[in-house]
Every structure is written in structure tokens, then in C-alpha cells.
Amino acid sequence: xxxxxxxxFDIHDLEPEAFLAEVHSFEFWxxxxxxxxxxxxxxHQPDAVEASFTEIERDRLITVLCNxxxxxxxxxxxxxxxxxxxxxxxxKVFLSTQVADEGRHLxxxxxxxxxxxxxxxxxxxxxxxxRSILLFRQRLIELVASRDWEAAIFAQNxxxxxxxxxxxxxxxxxADPITREVLxxxxxxxxxxxxxGENELGRRLATAPxxxxxLGRVKSELDHLVLDALEETMQSIATPQDERHRLSRxxxxxxERLGFAS
Amino acid sequence: xxxxxxxxxxxxxxxxxxxxxxxxxxxxxxxxxKYRKFxxxxxxxxxxxxxxxxxxxxCKVVIRSSRELRPGDRVYCMPCMSRLVVVRSxxxxxEAHVAY
Numbered sequence: 001x002x003x004x005x006x007x008x009f010d011i012h013d014l015e016p017e018a019f020l021a022e023v024h025s026f027e028f029w030x031x032x033x034x035x036x037x038x039x040x041x042x043x044h045q046p047d048a049v050e051a052s053f054t055e056i057e058r059d060r061l062i063t064v065l066c067n068x069x070x071x072x073x074x075x076x077x078x079x080x081x082x083x084x085x086x087x088x089x090x091x092k093v094f095l096s097t098q099v100a101d102e103g104r105h106l107x108x109x110x111x112x113x114x115x116x117x118x119x120x121x122x123x124x125x126x127x128x129x130x131r132s133i134l135l136f137r138q139r140l141i142e143l144v145a146s147r148d149w150e151a152a153i154f155a156q157n158x159x160x161x162x163x164x165x166x167x168x169x170x171x172x173x174x175a176d177p178i179t180r181e182v183l184x185x186x187x188x189x190x191x192x193x194x195x196x197g198e199n200e201l202g203r204r205l206a207t208a209p210x211x212x213x214x215l216g217r218v219k220s221e222l223d224h225l226v227l228d229a230l231e232e233t234m235q236s237i238a239t240p241q242d243e244r245h246r247l248s249r250x251x252x253x254x255x256e257r258l259g260f261a262s
Numbered sequence: 263x264x265x266x267x268x269x270x271x272x273x274x275x276x277x278x279x280x281x282x283x284x285x286x287x288x289x290x291x292x293x294x295x296k297y298r299k300f301x302x303x304x305x306x307x308x309x310x311x312x313x314x315x316x317x318x319x320x321c322k323v324v325i326r327s328s329r330e331l332r333p334g335d336r337v338y339c340m341p342c343m344s345r346l347v348v349v350r351s352x353x354x355x356x357e358a359h360v361a362y
Contacts, residue, residue, distance in 0.1 A: 010327060011297055011300045012327050022340075031293075165321075191292065191321040191342045194342060195342025195344050202360065205362070
């Protein structure tokens with residue numbers, strides 16, 4: 001009797017339920033972040049050498065990082081609040097990993113501000129943060145407090161995370177080596193966050209299309225805050241005009257995939 | 263409207279056995295080690311997709327399979343947790359669409 005060799009394992013042969021259980025698990029998260037965070041200190045190689053900045057460059061970078069800190073604080077507060085109203089245990093466990101990610105992001109960004117000579121980073125964040133990103137944070141926290149799962153996930157894991165993913169990716173292309181490495185580590189985490197948000201909402205919209213109108217109103221309310229914050233950041237890091245258009249498109253792509261026109 | 267000529271080519275291709283690929287780790291470090299060979303980074307303008315690869319529209323990572331991909335195949339993007347379906351684009355290339 002001849003025995004045919006077993007076909008090699010292919011991840012794409014998994015049943016959808018098995019795939020979802022795997023990628024939402026704490027075990028998956030732990031092994032994933034181990035791959036790119038092991039050996040780093042405050043999000044970068046411990047022996048990385050600081051670049052030289054002009055005073056204007058340093059000042060602009062500090063302002064941008066302060067705004068990033070507000071975004072990360074919003075996501076940290078939002079994700080931790082959402083655990084209580086998450087509809088499934090998979091979503092609760094995933095959000096617990098997101099809380100750990102967001103806490104790390106805030107910590108490494110505050111540490112980067114200290115590296116750049118900011119003596120009291122938290123006070124500096126309060127002083128420099130843009131009005132639009134502060135308003136976004138306030139609105140997100142209100143949505144979480146109102147226990148509106150779909151609207152809060154839309155605001156946080158689709159709108160905010162899509163903005164951060166696009167901005168950090170662009171900024172990392174031109175940033176000094178230490179800031180680049182810090183941002184690249186954050187981007188790797190953000191892939192999970194944007195994917196969770198888009199897929200969670202996509203599944204809910206498929207089974208409960210009536211929530212679409214409510215999410216459309218949330219998008220209309222938050223879009224201008226996000227696009228204002230994007231514009232302010234792009235000005236601070238001197239992003240060329242064509243790249244600004246590309247970033248705006250990248251932000252809008254994810255909401256369009258969910259069926260929301262720009 | 264579908265192109266009957268293209269449908270004929272698609273049907274003929276579907277009858278051919280699929281090419282198999284031996285995947286190796288490409289240094290992609292965003293998923294646990296056992297899954298790393300199924301993903302790689304898109305290297306920009308000079309990069310090209312192999313017949314067993316598609317780009318994730320959500321997070322822009324290249325998804326790899328151990329066999330040639332064809333329209334209708336299901337693939338998973340672990341870095342962003344997405345389930346996708348392979349489709350033939352209007353340009354004749356393979357692309358992945360999110361299946362919620």
C-alpha cells in the first residue's frame with residue numbers, strides 16, 4: 001500500500017472560526033510582539049545614537065509627539081473602557097492586548113520627549129496638544145461611556161487607528177533614526193488594531209445593517225477633527241502636498257471599504 | 263459584464279494542477295514564528311507579486327500561500343486579522359478583497 005505524504009500545513013486552510021480564535025488570543029499577541037520588541041529599550045535599540053537637530057526641528061518634533069501622546073492616551077482610555085461592553089470573550093481578550101499596546105505606545109512616546117529635553121512631558125502634552133485631537137479624545141470617551149459598542153469601535157479602531165497608521169507610516173519615512181524605530185514598532189501594533197476594528201464592524205454591519213446610519217453620523221461628526229489633526233501634523237513635519245493627499249486617501253480607504261463614502 | 267474569453271481562460275487554468283511553493287521565512291517578524299513564512303513586507307516600486315501572493319488591502323502586507331492562488335481562494339492576513347477572498351481585478355491581476 002502506498003502512502004501519500006501529507007500536504008504541508010498552510011495557514012489559509014484553517015477554518016474561519018479557528019483563525020479568529022487564534023488571532024484574537026493573548027498567546028498570539030505575546031508571540032507576535034516578542035518578535036519585534038525583544039531587545040529594545042523604550043521602543044528602540046539601546047545603543048541607537050541621537051541625531052543632531054536644529055532648535056526649530058526639535059521644537060516641531062516635540063509638538064508632533066505631544067499630539068501623538070494625546071491620540072495614544074485616547075486609545076488607551078477607549079480600549080480599556082470598551083472591554084466592559086465588548087460583546088464576545090474574543091473581543092474582550094483582544095482589547096486587553098490592545099490596552100497593553102497603547103500603554104506601551106504612550107510610555108515610549110513620553111520617554112522620547114524626555115530624550116529630546118522635555119523635563120515634564122505630561123505638562124508639555126497638555127500645553128501643546130491641538131484642539132482637534134483633544135476634541136476627538138473627548139468625543140471618543142463619551143461614546144465609550146454611552147456604551148455604544150459599534151460607534152466607539154468605529155471612532156477608535158477604524159477612524160483613529162487609520163489616522164495613526166497613515167501618519168506614523170509617513171512620518172517614519174523622514175524621521176530621525178530613534179523616532180523612526182519607535183514609530184515602526186508602533187505601526188506593527190497598529191496593524192492588529194485597524195484590522196480588529198474593520199473586521200469587527202464589517203461583520204456587525206453584515207448582520208445588522210440598521211447601524212449604518214448611526215455610524216455615518218459618527219463619521220460626519222469626527223471626520224473634520226481627524227482631517228484637521230492630520231493637516232496640523234503634516235505641516236509640523238513638513239510633509240509635501242502630494243504626500244498629504246495620499247495620506248488623506250489612505251485614511252479614507254478603510255471607511256470606504258466599510259461602505260461609508262468620503 | 264464578464265468577458266467570455268477571459269472566463270474561458272480562467273476555466274482552462276482552473277483545470278491545471280496548481281503550482282506548489284516551498285515557503286521560507288522572509289524575516290517578517292509581526293506574527294508568531296510558525297506563521298512568519300506566510301507573510302512578507304511589500305518592498306515598494308520594484309517589487310512584484312508571485313502567483314502565490316496577494317497584498318492585504320487593510321494593512322498592505324504581502325500574503326503568501328504554499329500553492330498558486332486562484333480567484334475564489336480564501337486567504338488570511340494574520341498581522342491585521344483579516345479574512346480575504348482572492349479575485350481577478352479588471353487589470354487581470356489577482357487581488358484580495360476583505361470578507362467580513
